Amino acid sequence: MSSSVDGLVSGLSTSSMISQMMKVEAAPQTKLKAKVETAETAVTSYQSVNTKLKALKSAADAVSSMGSWRALKTNSSSESVTATAVGGLTGMTGSVKFDVTSVARAQTSLLKMSDTTAEQVFPASITIQPGTWSPDIDADGVDEFTPVGDPVNVTIPDPRKADNLTNAVNSAGAGIRAYTVTTSGTEGVVQFTSMKSGAANGFQISGLETAGTGGTGPETTSGKDAVLTMNKNTPTEYTVVSSTNTFSGVMPGVTLSVSKEESNVTVDATADTGAVADKFKALVDAANAALTEIKTQTTYDPETRKGSPLTGDFTIRQMNQAVLSMVSGGLSYDKVVGKDADENDIKETVGFGSLGQLGISLSRDGLMEFDASKFTKAYTEDPAKIQEAGMAFGSQVRALADKQSKTVTGVITGRKSEIDTLTTQIENWDVRLSSRRQALQRQYAGLETALGKLNNQSSWLSGAMGG
Template sequence: MASSIVSDLGLGSGLDINNIVKVLVQSDTAAKTAQLARQSSYNTAYISGVGSLRSALTAFTTAMGKLNDKAAPSFNAFAASSASDSVVKAIASNTAVAGSYSVEVKNLATSSKVASQLLSGGVNESIPAGDLLIEQGGKTYTVKVGVDATLQTVRDQINKELGSSGISANIIMGEGGARLVLGSTETGVGTDISVKGIAKLEIDGTEPMVSGGAGYITSAAKDAVVLIDGLEVKSASNVIKDAVSGISLELTGPSVAGVATKVTVAANNDGLKTSVQGFVDAYNTLQKAITAMTKTSTDADGNLVLGSLTNDPTTRSLLSDIRGVLSEMGGGDRLTTLSQLGINTQKDGTLEFNSSKFTAAMNDKKLGGEVQALFTGTDGIFERMNKAIDPYNAADGSLATRKNSLDKVAKNISDQQAALDRRTESLTTALTRKYVALDTALGKMKAQADQITSIFEAINAQAKKS
């Protein structure tokens, strides 16, 4: 055995100390090293899988959120269009009725815009201290003007204190001085701005400016006036929601005198189909992502390869819960299941959307009015789907808890690896010292043996001569 560890590269005895120590240390630590490598690989894959699953769930719920946007609702059974968006824009809700309407905008609703009297001192005009009372629509706002105030500081103070209430101020320089100008985002009759409390800035917003005096700039605030199929409608806002059932009209400009704009409301089958397809696509993206994480495969050598979440009980439970939502009956009168819209689950868990069956449901069975309730209504598919997903994907859900546990395992593995590295270093140092000492001792013994051999050779030589 000794001859097998002799190396010409060694010192003294010829032992290859580095290689001997390396082999002995590996023999001592190999099992633990392999164990930690397996644990780390498994845990890292699991962390990655949980992170990917949470990302996929978030993407799915975000897609549902966009389809359920209250500002731009999907799944409306009807769609409205205007012959001239520069005059009126129309949005139909799920309660609209198919038909056409003639809309003539006589005038838009306007807001109050008023100016103070002409102040010769310009932006630096001195304004006496006191309470500046700004009144609009039955509300009074008090701006406390301090000493040494100027027209500019009063303007800045108004914007700071009343900006959130929709009132803004500015200064317009003109011939002979400056005026404080107040405006508002509120429209309609009775929203005129008046200012009291400080004589220099008093304004009666219902009176026009005369010469250098104060008042409204162009006109007092007005209501919108619209003729809908010849019937006059007045509105304090340029968005009229109640004049025609199920239709919101946004007035964008006055009509040419005597010229009406046609607003058409029709079945929104194409829009409904796009929204339903959007849900199917979002769900299938989630299903495919989960399948990729849970499937098994074989590599080039025929070895079984597991996905990052293969056989994970939490993922199986999640899949069961969200698939259960798809099979539950809705609360509609006639439309209660996705299959009625041509949506069915395939063998791989993804959804199939049958366009022909959907078209028949819209045209023949007239189910368009119930699609919105099935998806976005109270206890609809979106609400139930979010309830199913939330226990898993919430900030304190089971996946977040799992991630925290896996992070702790990763930390423990790292600590064990650090301890193993320290043991490897310590063992290497100790064994190296021992073999260096052995090498030194063997070197001395070899030198002594060589010396004794020389003595005997000298004796033999002398004996031969005699």
């Protein structure tokens, strides 16, 4: 620990002198700090470029993916039938015609109550039997119930009121929900509803046969499946069944949802050319964003004679040329045309030519442009050719962006390692400079002490001589 020694004897500003000398001593550390600052700025710029390259790779991935080219748009002739394109590799164009023979519903059983608040003649326990429903085969207007699995016993606690009954059923884990509904005054019903729709999620309740108003038992609306009758009244007629009102296997890549029974419904699925064009536009936009970022980070202003953080960085500047050359040079790619005797791929090079056929061109300002109408026209005229070339182009852009991103990542890693090394050196200089400052403070403190002693001796001698 040191103390100020300014001018105690000598009258000199020793702390100022020490500070000036420490600036000279710290010059090497100051240079190291400047290097760290420059390196950190460069790392930030590299990261900014890398973010754009990764976005370009992602956009190119979408163009090269078969799933993107299987994009569909749907149309339904009925407002009660919704057709939704879900995309993916399974998507296929086509048309289906069907009748909605039935819609799915969950089973509901009602027990009428004259007083939902009073204690009832419920038994001490009831039994819930799970099972399935099948259509009426006896022509008595009642669907047939078939027990499936083990029954569930439910104990009704005292006092045996409607709410205690519903609470006991809800806690039994039988797959049904029970609740009390007041219809008028104290009158109401206890409703039991299956948690899932469909004929396979049915149940029967034993023990409540005479527990309702006037000694009645539960009245039941059976569970039911949704059924589509395909190609009705033709040799190719068949049915598709679902426990819900959603069908996912009728058309590849399309989900159907029905809400009421209806005849002669037609659903069409066609290629969504607009969605594919949007993928290309996204790729071009991502490429332009990358090119713009590279230009921003490497530009040099001759008027101010100031450069950007990566001005003169060949690694970054050549990336710009690589992207533009890919467009200006046209497209060629290898295509597998068969197998040889050893089951190795036989490839041939396809010279597709100008990317203008895909609606892609270069503008005068060195960026890419995309003409959606030109792409759509070419794709409509020859879907197979444009799809093959488009996927090949997407794959090439993806490979280029991935390679460049890895290069930038390697540079960033190297710069960060350099920063860590410089930071360690700066910390070492902190220790060295602290020791040097303490040494100078002790030196000047000793000087002041020595001068003080000399002054005292001078005063004594002057006094002695005067005496």
